[in-house]
Amino acid sequence: MxxxxxxxxxxxxxxxxxxxxxxxxxxxxxxxxxxxxxxxxxxxxxxxxxxxxxxxxxxxxxxxxxxxxxxxxxxxxxxxxxxxxxxxxxxxxxxxxxxxxxxxxxxxxxxxxxxxxxxxxxxxxxxxxxxxxxxxxxxxxxxxxxxxxxxxxxxxxxxxxxxxxxxxxxxxxxxxxxxxxxxxxxxxxxxxxxxxxxxxxxxxxxxxxxxxxxxxxxxxxxxxxxxxxxxxxxxxxxxxxxxxxxxxxxxWKQSAYLGIGPSAHSFDLKSRQWNVASITKYIDAIEHNTTLFEREELTLFDRYNDYVMVSLRTLEGIDLAFLEQTFGQELKNYCYENIKSFIDTNKVIFTNNRLCLTDEGIMISNQILIQLMQV
Ligand SMILES: C[S@@+](CC[C@H](N)C(=O)[O-])C[C@H]1O[C@@H](n2cnc3c(N)ncnc32)[C@H](O)[C@@H]1O
Ligand code: SF4
CATH class of the missing domain: 3.20.20.70 (Aldolase class I)
Structure with missing residues (x-):
């Protein structure tokens, strides 16, 4: 897909x-x-x-x-x-x-x-x-x-x-x-x-x-x-x-996508790349067959951060089973341990092995995310 x-x-x-x-x-x-x-x-x-x-x-x-x-x-x-x-x-x-x-x-x-x-x-x-x-x-x-x-x-x-x-x-x-x-x-x-x-x-x-x-x-x-x-x-x-x-x-579900045109981003599950943000440079690169994008290989931590950042904003929230399967038990535990205090204060609900923001949690979603990131 x-x-x-x-x-x-x-x-x-x-x-x-x-x-x-x-x-x-x-x-x-x-x-x-x-x-x-x-x-x-x-x-x-x-x-x-x-x-x-x-x-x-x-x-x-x-x-x-x-x-x-x-x-x-x-x-x-x-x-x-x-x-x-x-x-x-x-x-x-x-x-x-x-x-x-x-x-x-x-x-x-x-x-x-x-x-x-x-x-x-x-x-x-x-x-x-x-x-x-x-x-x-x-x-x-x-x-x-x-x-x-x-x-x-x-x-x-x-x-x-x-x-x-x-x-x-x-x-x-x-x-x-x-x-x-x-x-x-x-x-x-x-x-x-x-x-x-x-x-x-x-x-x-x-x-x-x-x-x-x-x-x-x-x-x-x-x-x-x-x-x-x-x-x-x-x-x-x-x-x-x-x-x-x-x-x-x-x-949000981390599927691959191809981004075409100036400044468009692409993702192939392992790396991200982004095209040059200039119409003239873009046209020049395509016409002269030179590099038109920058590319970044994603580490395990990068992919974990991306997943946590986008899924926390969704109704389905962070899926701990997916987290463990994709990023390993250590990162799953890290995420759970760091979000616990927000569950205790009703900013996050833990249900069906998922972590979802409450309305109160949405107001401080950035603050919660900072605690979950791997830097
Ligand atoms: C890049 S725009 C493309 C849509 C289309 N060009 C338009 O403006 O009708 C995508 C959406 O991002 C939102 N947006 C862009 N800049 C924003 C900002 N500084 N704060 C909040 N929303 C913004 C707007 O709702 C906009 O429709
Ligand atoms: S400047 Fe262009 S892209 Fe941005 S919101 Fe206005 S119409 Fe949309």
């Missing part, structure tokens, strides 16, 4: 909070697509012919691509890799791209899931962080996706945006939960060093929301999604029955 991730590193403009690698360089799109196709061919053996269960176009803004550009990429994927016939095939989209015309143009492509970056349904919030769409466009984007036949729709929201109150956040959730969608990814705003938003905070123009309010916003998110039948299957991810993101879940 494996996945393919394709990074489309273009944005029409940059949001103030975002530090993902993307550029505003539309002229480079056609050349980049050609080189993505070449990379898919060059790295055909990376996943050793494992069946592909998920394909994910992330960004940046994959919805910036034209139908023939998507088609060319799919042609190579389907002719080169053993893609499962019921593979989950997702693309991330910005709301203003999701017009009726756009859906008419892509209806023959194999996409069966869409992840729409909405962030907020409040026009003031959207303007402040330099989003390029309005609240109305966001709602229309969801409706257009549904009318086009998509029945596996996810939206991204951010809570704790500058000046947002708990009541504002509740309104966002009410709007989201009335849209008949299947999945929500909701992230607490982080101020990433070097971003425009981070600079605004340095200058005192915006300030971070208090931790207590952020925690209340999170608890409200958990409560309201639960009332609507969503399961909090990971700290930031909520799905109705049968609609968990299979692509993200496979990252």
């Amino acid at each position: 494996a996945g393919i991730y394709i990074h489309i590193p273009f944005c029409k403009k940059r949001c103030t909070y975002c530090d993902f690698y993307t550029e505003v360089a539309p002229k480079l799109i056609p050349t980049l697509v050609d080189n993505i196709i070449k990379e898919l061919e060059i790295r055909r053996d990376y996943l050793q012919n494992e069946p592909i269960h998920t394909i994910y176009f992330g960004g940046g803004t994959p919805s910036i691509l034209k139908i023939d550009q998507f088609s060319k990429i799919f042609d190579v994927i389907y002719s080169t890799y053993p893609v499962d016939k019921d593979a989950e095939v997702t693309f991330e989209a910005n709301p203003d791209d999701l017009t009726v015309e756009f859906f008419n143009s892509i209806h023959s492509l194999p996409f069966n899931r869409i992840s729409i970056g909405i962030q907020s349904f409040n026009d003031e919030d959207l303007k402040r962080v330099n989003r390029r769409h309005s609240a109305k466009q966001a709602i229309e984007a969801v409706k257009n996706s549904q009318n086009a036949g998509f029945n596996n729709i996810s939206i991204d929201l951010i809570y704790g945006l500058p000046f947002q109150t708990l009541a504002d956040w509740e309104q966002q959730l009410n709007t989201a939960l009335d849209l008949n969608i299947q999945h929500i990814s909701a992230y607490g705003l982080t101020y990433e060093e070097g971003t425009a938003l981070w600079k605004q905070r340095e200058k005192g123009r915006v300030k971070s929301i208090d931790d207590d309010i952020m925690n209340e916003m999170y608890l409200l998110l958990v409560k309201k999604t639960k009332e609507k039948g969503f399961e909090a299957y990971e700290i930031s991810n909520f799905a109705t029955q049968g609609f968990r993101s299979r692509h993200n879940s496979s990252y």
Whole structure:
């Protein structure tokens, strides 16, 4: 079981909070697509012919691509890799791209899931962080996706945006939960060093929301999604029955994946590698057949840390049987001994040989993780 991730590193403009690698360089799109196709061919053996269960176009803004550009990429994927016939095939989209015309143009492509970056349904919030769409466009984007036949729709929201109150956040959730969608990814705003938003905070123009309010916003998110039948299957991810993101879940379950495009990461169970985060350097490396990625062999401790870090955030938690089987008894005991005090204080529940965070534990998940890491 494996996945393919394709990074489309273009944005029409940059949001103030975002530090993902993307550029505003539309002229480079056609050349980049050609080189993505070449990379898919060059790295055909990376996943050793494992069946592909998920394909994910992330960004940046994959919805910036034209139908023939998507088609060319799919042609190579389907002719080169053993893609499962019921593979989950997702693309991330910005709301203003999701017009009726756009859906008419892509209806023959194999996409069966869409992840729409909405962030907020409040026009003031959207303007402040330099989003390029309005609240109305966001709602229309969801409706257009549904009318086009998509029945596996996810939206991204951010809570704790500058000046947002708990009541504002509740309104966002009410709007989201009335849209008949299947999945929500909701992230607490982080101020990433070097971003425009981070600079605004340095200058005192915006300030971070208090931790207590952020925690209340999170608890409200958990409560309201639960009332609507969503399961909090990971700290930031909520799905109705049968609609968990299979692509993200496979990252959390340590499956292999191939990341294509500038800055994309790959994992083959033994090592990680990450492509150069520059469109021009990436194109140059592919065209001149020079090294396009850095690579790190993973030690037992690295793999243990990765597993603990991601699984603690999931509903299923840390599986001690898996831990022992994969990393040995010593590391399993280390993990259990170091988490014991959190079980005693009800931050973690120990059940069915698994360690799962409680709502209180989620609030201090980083603190718990630090205790479990092997450095
Ligand atoms: C890289 S973006 C891709 C989605 C798409 N480009 C969009 O913006 O609509 C993935 C998601 O990460 C989240 N995100 C990015 N930067 C963040 C930050 N600093 N704090 C919280 N969430 C963030 C946003 O919800 C965003 O939709
Ligand atoms: S949040 Fe999305 S649209 Fe905004 S800059 Fe980041 S990748 Fe681009």
